[in-house]
Amino acid sequence: MAPVAYDYLTDGSEIYRESFRIIREETNLERFPDDVSRVVVRMVHASAATDLADDVDFTPGVVAAANAALRAGAPILCDSSMVATGIIRSRLPRDNDVICHIKDPALAELAAARSMTKTMAAVDLWLPRLEGAVVAIGNAPTALFRLLEVVAETGVRPAAVVGIPVGFVGAAESKAALAANELGLEYLVVHGRRGGSALTVAAVNAIASVDELTNTSRQEG
Amino acid sequence: MAPVAYDYLTDGSEIYRESFRIIREETNLERFPDDVSRVVVRMVHASAATDLADDVDFTPGVVAAANAALRAGAPILCDSSMVATGIIRSRLPRDNDVICHIKDPALAELAAARSMTKTMAAVDLWLPRLEGAVVAIGNAPTALFRLLEVVAETGVRPAAVVGIPVGFVGAAESKAALAANELGLEYLVVHGRRGGSALTVAAVNAIASVDELTNTSRQEG
Numbered sequence: 231m232a233p234v235a236y237d238y239l240t241d242g243s244e245i246y247r248e249s250f251r252i253i254r255e256e257t258n259l260e261r262f263p264d265d266v267s268r269v270v271v272r273m274v275h276a277s278a279a280t281d282l283a284d285d286v287d288f289t290p291g292v293v294a295a296a297n298a299a300l301r302a303g304a305p306i307l308c309d310s311s312m313v314a315t316g317i318i319r320s321r322l323p324r325d326n327d328v329i330c331h332i333k334d335p336a337l338a339e340l341a342a343a344r345s346m347t348k349t350m351a352a353v354d355l356w357l358p359r360l361e362g363a364v365v366a367i368g369n370a371p372t373a374l375f376r377l378l379e380v381v382a383e384t385g386v387r388p389a390a391v392v393g394i395p396v397g398f399v400g401a402a403e404s405k406a407a408l409a410a411n412e413l414g415l416e417y418l419v420v421h422g423r424r425g426g427s428a429l430t431v432a433a434v435n436a437i438a439s440v441d442e443l444t445n446t447s448r449q450e451g
Numbered sequence: 452m453a454p455v456a457y458d459y460l461t462d463g464s465e466i467y468r469e470s471f472r473i474i475r476e477e478t479n480l481e482r483f484p485d486d487v488s489r490v491v492v493r494m495v496h497a498s499a500a501t502d503l504a505d506d507v508d509f510t511p512g513v514v515a516a517a518n519a520a521l522r523a524g525a526p527i528l529c530d531s532s533m534v535a536t537g538i539i540r541s542r543l544p545r546d547n548d549v550i551c552h553i554k555d556p557a558l559a560e561l562a563a564a565r566s567m568t569k570t571m572a573a574v575d576l577w578l579p580r581l582e583g584a585v586v587a588i589g590n591a592p593t594a595l596f597r598l599l600e601v602v603a604e605t606g607v608r609p610a611a612v613v614g615i616p617v618g619f620v621g622a623a624e625s626k627a628a629l630a631a632n633e634l635g636l637e638y639l640v641v642h643g644r645r646g647g648s649a650l651t652v653a654a655v656n657a658i659a660s661v662d663e664l665t666n667t668s669r670q671e672g
Contacts, residue, residue, distance in 0.1 A: 236596045236628060238621050242568045245593075245620050252619040278617045278644035312648065315536040347463045372466075375457045396499045396649075398473040399466050400459050407457060423499035427533065428617075428647045 249275055256280040265293040269418070269436040276432035277424075285421045287409050292390050292416040296364045296437045299389035305329050306434060307356045307388070309349055309395075310369040316431030317366070321439040331355045350376040357386065364437075365391045368430025371400030374408060381413050390416040392433050396425035470496055477501040486514040490639070490657040497653035498645075506642045508630050513611050513637040517585045517658045520610035526550050527655060528577045528609070530570055530616075531590040537652030538587070542660040552576045571597040578607060585658075586612045589651025592621030595629060602634050611637040613654050617646035 239245050250271065257280040259267045270283050300306075305327035308314040314330040322328075331337060331352040341351040349370035356363070357380065365388045367373045374393050381387055393408045395401045405419040418433060460466050471492065478501040480488045491504050521527075526548035529535040535551040543549075552558060552573040562572040570591035577584070578601060586609045588594045595614045602608055614629045616622045626640040639654060 236599065236625075238593065238596050238624065240567050240571060240593060245568070249619045275619075276617070276647070278619055278622065278646070312533050312537045312652070316533045316648075346461050347466070350461060372459065372461060375459050378457065396497070398470045398496075398499055401499065403459065425499070426497070426647075426649045427537075428649060431533070 253280065257283045259283060262286075262288075263290055263293075265297075266290070266418075268440065269293055269433050272432040272436035273420070273429050276428045277426075279424075282420060282424065282429075285424065286418070287405075287421055288418045289416045292418045293437055295416045296390035296392070296434075299362055299364050300324065300326055300438055302362070304363050304389060305359050306364045306366055307359065309352065309367045309373040310427055312427035313366050313368040313430050313434075316427060316435075318435050318438075321435055323438065327359075329356070329359060346376070347372045349373045353377050353380060356380075357384065360384075360386045360388055363388045364434070365393070366430050366434050367391070367393050367395055368425065368427040369395055371395045371397060371404040374404040375400065378407055378411060378413070381415065387414065390418070392430055392437075393417055393419045394425040394430045394433070396423065398423060401425060474501065478504050480504060483507075483509075484511055484514075486518075487511070487639075489661065490514055490654050493653040493657035494641070494650050497649045498647075500645075503641060503645065503650075506645065507639070508626075508642055509639045510637045513639045514658055516637045517611035517613070517655075520583055520585050521545065521547055521659055523583070525584050525610060526580050527585045527587055528580065530573065530588045530594040531648055533648035534587050534589040534651050534655075537648060537656075539656050539659075542656055544659065548580075550577070550580060567597070568593045570594045574598050574601060577601075578605065581605075581607045581609055584609045585655070586614070587651050587655050588612070588614050588616055589646065589648040590616055592616045592618060592625040595625040596621065599628055599632060599634070602636065608635065611639070611658075613651055613658075614638055614640045615646040615651045615654070617644065619644060622646060 253271055253274050257274050266288055270286055274280055301323045303324040308330040314328050317328050337348045337351055341348045350372045353373050353376040374395050402422050405421055408417050474492055474495050478495050487509055491507055495501055522544045524545040529551040535549050538549050558569045558572055562569040571593045574594050574597040595616050623643050626642055629638050
């Protein structure tokens with residue numbers, strides 16, 4: 231076959247620098263405190279959507295609270311396997327547990343018994359580890375709704391909630407409910423339909439470590 | 452604490468039906484053949500972005516070719532761990548291998564020796580399994596560029612390429628290069644900056660099985 235030559239950057243660090251330069255040029259970050267701004271930059275990087283920043287809502291203390299919890303050894307509770315996989319273990323300060331129950335074989339039965347989605351039943355299983363934990367929801371609106379119910383019912387409270395489920399049914403509503411919570415929850419959300427595991431992973435990895443310009447800070451590690 | 456009551460759908464199948472109803476109502480699917488349309492619906496579902504469909508480009512035979520390859524036992528070659536994790540094993544017709552080298556400890560050294568990104572070096576490691584495989588690139592533009600080079604250099608050809616890397620540097624260009632390929636590659640891309648592991652996983656899972664209305668067809672399995 232004829233040789234094909236493509237002209238593209240092949241140096242990981244150079245790709246990072248150029249990406250972040252474009253993001254900071256095109257994204258309106260003015261309203262964010264410095265620590266939140268750094269997290270939003272990573273979320274824009276993961277989605278390649280600069281207008282995503284306009285839909286971010288947060289409590290001013292969310293990044294500090296989540297980072298402090300991780301430094302204290304708190305677990306990260308995830309609603310999906312893709313979120314759990316994407317969290318880069320080498321960035322975690324205390325070899326923190328990353329917990330996801332969605333592939334637990336007993337889950338279908340538990341969900342049926344409680345008339346819930348499997349995702350909701352998986353949230354119920356978080357309870358023994360929920361106090362002071364970092365919650366990362368990147369897929370299912372029902373997980374976020376269920377979390378709010380569990381916190382309200384038990385008084386057990388996570389240190390911070392990264393709540394970025396995606397979808398057409400309940401996603402926007404669940405994030406609005408988190409942002410309106412009167413439970414004292416620190417939160418980071420992306421309002422509307424958009425969300426997903428990549429955004430959630432980007433946020434958690436950025437919260438865990440300030441290291442920006444390395445290949446190992448990429449979503450898949 | 453005061454009880455909190457949220458009104459939301461908790462039946463997985465009902466959530467699916469309502470989601471797909473909204474997608475079909477809001478998305479322009481007219482230009483797609485039936486089998487590609489079904490895949491695009493899942494991609495819109497994963498991203499919650501109906502305008503994504505407008506950026507999809509494809510060869511008319513891509514879904515049939517990829518599905519036939521899977522039914523013949525072909526492996527799925529992935530550029531990121533999140534893509535590999537999201538592929539639902541129970542949907543694969545032949546217990547197909549899902550291969551991702553990105554966490555191979557030897558990769559950093561190989562990449563340095565070849566002056567490449569780790570992602571590119573991981574593509575080089577696909578070569579013994581590349582002929583007739585299904586390629587799923589959901590993260591790195593350099594993986595897609597490198598794939599095109601490897602195919603051109605070796606004449607070894609995968610059955611189909613789901614090429615949906617995301618980002619500000621090289622993503623749009625790499626997908627344009629795939630769509631312009633004269634190597635006879637069947638492809639499915641989302642032009643522009645948008646892409647990612649969730650979209651890629653949604654496409655592969657939809658290609659693997661026509662089963663739509665089940666919880667197990669959700670991205671995280």
